[in-house]
Amino acid sequence: MKTPLKVIGQARRRVDGQAKVLGQTKFADDLVFTRMLHCRLLRSTQPHAVIKGIDASKALAMEGVKAVLTGADFPVSYGILPVSQDEFPLCREKVRMVGDPVAAVVATSEEIAIEAALLVRVDYEPLKTISDSLDALKNPEPRIHDYGDHGNVHKAVALEFGNVDAAIDGADRIFEDHFFFQGNTHLPLEQHAAVALMDTEGKLCLWSSTQTPHYVHRALAKALAIAPHLIRVVATPNGGGFGGKTDPFNHEIVVAKAAMLTGRPVKICLTREEVFYCHRGRHPVQMKFRTGVNKDGMITGMDLQTLLDGGAYGSYGVASTFYTGALQPVTYALPTYRFRGCRTFSNKPPSGPKRGHGTVQPRFGQEVQMDKIAVALGMDPAELRLKQLAPANSITANWMKISTSGLRRCIEEVVKRSGFHEKWGKLPKGRGVGLACSTYLTGAGLPIYWNDLPQTGVQLQFDRSGAVVAFCGATDCGQGSDDVLAATVAEVLGLTTRDVRLVTGDTGITPVDLGSYSSRVTLMMGHAAIQAAERAKALIGTAVSKKLEIPLDRIVFAGARVFDASDPAKGVSFQDAVILGEAMHGTLGTSGSYKPPPSPAKFKGGGVGPSPAYSFTAAVVEVEVDEATCFLDVKKVWIAHDIGQVMNPILARGQVEGSVYMGLGEALMEESTFRRLPANLSGALVHKYPSMLEYKSPTTLEMPEVDTVFIEDPDPNGPFGAKEVGQGPLLPMPPCVANAVYDAIGVRVDESPVTPEKIAKAVWEKDHGREARFGPKSFPVIEWPEASKVKTPAEGGDGTASNEKPRKSKLLASGFRLAPDSPGAKVEGVKS
C-alpha cells in the first residue's frame, strides 16, 4: 500500500516566502562588495556594420574610469549550443544589431561609467540590413554570419514520418492554413545583473541572475580560457526568468574579465532597454499547415512548414526550430507527419527560448486549424479533439514516447465547467467562447551537451544537530524549485520543509543541475532528491534498526521521528537517529542523481521533443468583442491541467495563473516590433519601443477570472508522479482567444497578437465580401533539405531514418573542458 503523502501535495508557505516579503532576498543587483566597480556597456547604434575603429581615449582619461574593454580583449566566442558558438562578449569585427555590445567601461561609480561610455567613439561602416525572415530569404548577401546553412539561413531541417503526401491527398478534405505568430519577450521584472570578483583564493566568482549557472560556467571557462574548476558561478534568486535568463550573456563574461583585470569586484545591472536587447524571446514564426481530414474528422496526415526569424545570433535557435515541429503528434494521434523548419538571421535582438519554447507558435496554428476543421465539418470542437487524442502509453508517429495523458479529462472538465456546449455558437453576437488544448515536456530528454552524465544531482549532508542540508545546482527563478527540493527531501525523511536547509544554484559548491529550463527541475531534481534521501534513510535506518532491535523493513520515518511501524512508541527522534547513523557510519552524506530514460527517437533531430513525461492542458476562454471598434475583452478563462501530482497546490495554481496571464498577454497585446526608417534617408533598424510602458504587459485590470482544475494521475516517470506546470498552461491561450473571437463575430485572426486593429480589418474584409480573415496568405518557397525519412511505429519502424547513416552512438563522456589549444588547457584540463 502506498503511504499517503505528508508534505507533497499539501498547501504550505514556500521556503523562500518570508525572505521575499521582508525584502531580504538578495537579487544580483542587491549585492554590494567593498571597492566594487561598476560596468556600463556601450552598445551599437548601428543595426549592421563593420567596426572600423574604437577610440576610448577620452573615456579612459575621465576621473574614476578604471578600464575600457573592447572586442580585442575577447578573442574566443561562446554560445549556448555547441553548434552555434557565434557570440563574442564584445563585438570584434562587426555589429549585427542595435544594442550589440561594443565596449565596456569600468569605473568607480555607475554614473561615471555611463558618462564615460558616451565619450567612447566608434567608427562604423554600415552594411545593408536584414529585417526579418522574408528579407533574409530574399537577400543571401550580406551574410550576417559566416556560418549556417547558406546565405542568411541559419538552419533548415526536414523530417518525414510515414507516407504523408499520400495520406493527405487521399483524405476527404484538405485544409491549408497560414499563420503568423509575432515575436514577444519575457519581460521579467528584474533586469539582468551580475557581479564578479576574484575570491580570497584567487579564483573567479560570478553572481548572476541566471536560470542556467552551469552553462554560464561553461561559457566563462571557454571565453576566458580558464580551467573550469577555478570558476564558481552563483545563480542569485531570479526576479523572474521565463527563459530570458537561460543563455550565457555577454555582460556576465565582461564583468568577469573586468574583475580579473582590475582585481576588484565589478558589477553590472542592465537597464530595461538593454534587457530588450538581450531578448532571446519568442521567435516570430510564419507557418503553413496542410492537413488531410476525413469526413468523420479523423486526421490522416499533417504537413507543417515553419519559418523562424532568429535575429542576430544563434542562441537556442536550432533547438527552437525543431521544437516548432516536435509536439504536434503528441497531442493528437497523427498517423503521418512531415515537418520542415527553417531559421534565418536578421539584424535584431536574438530570438530564443520563452516559456513554451518553440511550441507556442505552432500550437496557435494547430489549434486554430482544428477549430476551422470543426466548423467546416459541422463538428463540435471538443468532440473533434476527443476522438483522436494521442493515447497514453504510446509512441507517436514522430517517435515521442507518451507515458500518461490526462487530456481527455482536461477537455471534459473545461467543457463542463465553462458550459462550452451551451455557449459555443449560441451566445449573442459579440460574445464567444474558444477551446484549445496543448502538450508540453517535463524536461528535455536530452541535455544540450550530449554526454552520459546525470542531468542533475542532489547531495544531502546530515549532522548530529539533526540538520539536513540539501545541495543542488537548480536555480529558483520564482517557480519554487527550492520549495520542491525541500519538500521532496522532507517527504522522504518524515520532516517538514523547515527542517531542511538548502544550498542551490552554486556551481562551486552544489552538484551540477543543468538549469531551470524545459520544465525539467521538479522531475529531474525531484528524482535525484528522492534517491539521495532514500540512501540516507537506508543508512540512518540501519543504525536505528540495530540500536532498537527493530527489523529494518519496519523502520518508518515520519513526524521527525524514526520508529517501529508495528509499535510507533518504540523509536527515536530524527536527531537521535542521525546521531546513531553518524556513530555507525561516520559523517553522513548521500547523493542522488538523475538521467532521463533513453528515447526511441533515433533519427537526426529526434533529440528535440523527447521527455520523460508530457503534461497536457485544455482551456476555454470567453470573450466579448465591441462591435463598433472591435475592442476585445477577455471575460473568463477555464483551464484544466494534467499535472500528474501537485507538489504544492498554492505554487501549482500560481504557475497556471501566471501562464494564463503571460499567454493572454501574447494573445492580446505583447509584441516585439521593429522600425526601419525610410531607406533613402536612413539605414536605421530599431526596436520600436524597448520600454515597459510601450511593450504592453497586462495590468491587474486586464486579468480575467481564472477557473483552474488539476488532473492528478501520477506519472510513473515523475517524482511522486509529478509532471510539469510552469509552461504548458500558457500554450492554449493564444488559440483560445482567436477561436473565441471567431465564435463571437465570425472572423479569423490568424496572427498574434489578436488586436482590435486586426479584428477590425478582418471585419472590413468580411463586409466587402472577401474572406473574413486577417493573416498571412502564403508561405515563401524554401529550398528544403532532403527529409529524413522515418517509418512510424505503426509502419513497423525502429525510430531511425532510412536515408540517414546510423548515428554515432558514442557520446562525449566528459563534462566540459577547454579546447586542447586554449591557454588554460595547459594549466588544467581533464584528460580524455
Place this chain on the structure above:
Amino acid sequence: MKNGEQRIDITLNGDKTSVTFPGFKTLLEVLREELNLTGTKHGCELGECGACAVLVDGKPVLSCLMLAVEADGTKVTTVEGLANDARLHPLQEAFADCGAAQCGYCTPGFLCTAKALLDKKPHATRREIAEGLAGNICRCTGYIQIFEAVEQAAAKMEAGAKK
C-alpha cells in the same frame, strides 16, 4: 558637502536618518545605494512598473521618480519597515502564504501599495484592489493570488482590530 551634493533628514522606517548624496539621485538610488536598503527594487526606473514603490508620509510613491532631495522632512517607509519588530505585517504574512510572491521582485512595491490601499480602504472589494494595484506590474502570478493575499490580510487586520 561636495559640490552638487544634497542632504536630507527623514524618518526612515521609524528611525531619524540623515543622508548626504549626489543631488541628481532619486529616492530609489539613495535608499539602495546610500542607505543599503536594497529591499526596494527597480524594474524600469521610469515609473512604468511599480517595483520601486515606497510610502512617503503614508502615500505610495514611485521612488524612481522622486528626487531624493524632495523627500526632506518626510516619513519614508520601505518594505524593510513594514514588519512590527519580529512580527510580519498581515500583508506580509498573507503574501507569503497565498503565493502572492513568486519571484518576489515586484513584491516590495506591491506590499507598500497594498498597505496604502488598506489604510485607506480596509474593506476594499476585489475590484477596488485591482484598481488600487493597477500601477504595479507582476509578470509571475497573474495577480489573482495577490488579490487573495490582500483580501486575506484585510480580513486578518479587521479581526485583529476587533480584539
Place this chain on the structure above:
Amino acid sequence: MMRCPSFRYHAATSAADAASVLADVGPKAMVLAGGTDVVPNLKRRQFMPDVLVSLRKANDLRGVSIGSDGAATIGPCSTLADLALDPAIANWPGLARAIGSIASPLIRATATLGGNLCVDTRCNYYNQNHEWRQSISFCMKAPGPNGTAITEGKHGTCWVAPGSDRCWAVSSTDSGPMLMALGATVTLVSKKRGKREIPITALYHDDGMDYLKRAPDEIVTGIRVPAPKGAKSTYWKLRRRGSFDFPVLSVAASVRFAKSGEVEDARVVLGAVTSRPLEVQETALLLGKKLSDDAIEEFAEKASAHARPLDNTDFAAAWRRKTARAFLTGALKEIRGDDKATLGVLAQRVMQGASCLG
C-alpha cells in the same frame, strides 16, 4: 540603472519665488512639479536643464476652492490622486474621470494637475533613451548633442513625416481636453509681465515642439473651472491597458440641455490626435436639437474627420481614426443618459474611474 544628469536644484517656496528663478535663469531652467514626466525624460536625456525649479514646497499652489459662483479654483500643484477623490471635483464628472484615468495610481499620487496640463508632447521616436535616438540620428524635437540631427541647414528630421517641416509629437494630456471642454481658464505668472488669465484653449499650440503658449518664464498658478450650470460632462480615453498608458485618442465632452431636452451648449474636444487638444466645431450641428441617434451619428461622422492621427503612438493610426467616430458617438450617448450596458465593452472600460488611492 537609469540616472538623471546633474542639475542645480531650487526648492521654490512660493509661486513668486519660482517665477523669479525662472526669470533669472532663463530657458535653461525647468519647472518640476510632481516630476513623473520630467524625471523619466531627464533620465532619457530628452532635455538637460541647468536648474530644476521644484514647486513641491510652494504651498500657495495647492488646494481646491469653490467660489460663490460655483466655479472651482484649483491649485496646479494639487496631486491628481487628491483631485480625483475631491468631492468638489465631483461636480464635473468628466474632469474627475479624466484625472482618474491618468497614468497609474502610483503616478497620480505625486503627479499634479498643472504637470498634466503642461505635459510634454509624446512620440515614439522621441520618448526613447539617448542611445536609441542616436540610432535614428535623433529627431527634430530632440536634436543630439551639438545639434547632431541638424543637417544641411535644416532642423533635423521629423521621422513621423520626414517631408514635413514641423514636429508631429502628440498632445498627451488628459486634463487639457477636458478642461477645454469645460471652458476652463488658466492663470500664468511671470516676474516681468505679471499675471494673465487665458482660456485653456489658448494655452496650446499645434506644434509638437512648441506646444505650449506658456512663456519659459511663466508658471501656472491656478486653473479655474466655471460652474457646470447643469452641463453634463464625460471623458472617453483610448489606451491599450486600463492603467499606465497615455491616451492615444480621447473625447472630452460637455453638454448643457434646455429643460425641454434640446442641446443649449456643447463643447467637444479631441485629445491625442495632433500636437494640441483639438476642439471640434461641429457641435454647432447639435445646438437646438435633442441628442437623437441620428443627430449623434451625423455629428460623430463629421467631427471624426478631424482625427487624423499619425503612426507615432500605440495602436495603428487607421484604427485610431476609425475609433474616433465610435468614441464621439459613445461619449454623447453616455451624456444623453444611455444605459452603460448598451454602450459596449469598450465603454465599460473607459468609464472606469480613479482607484480608491485616487
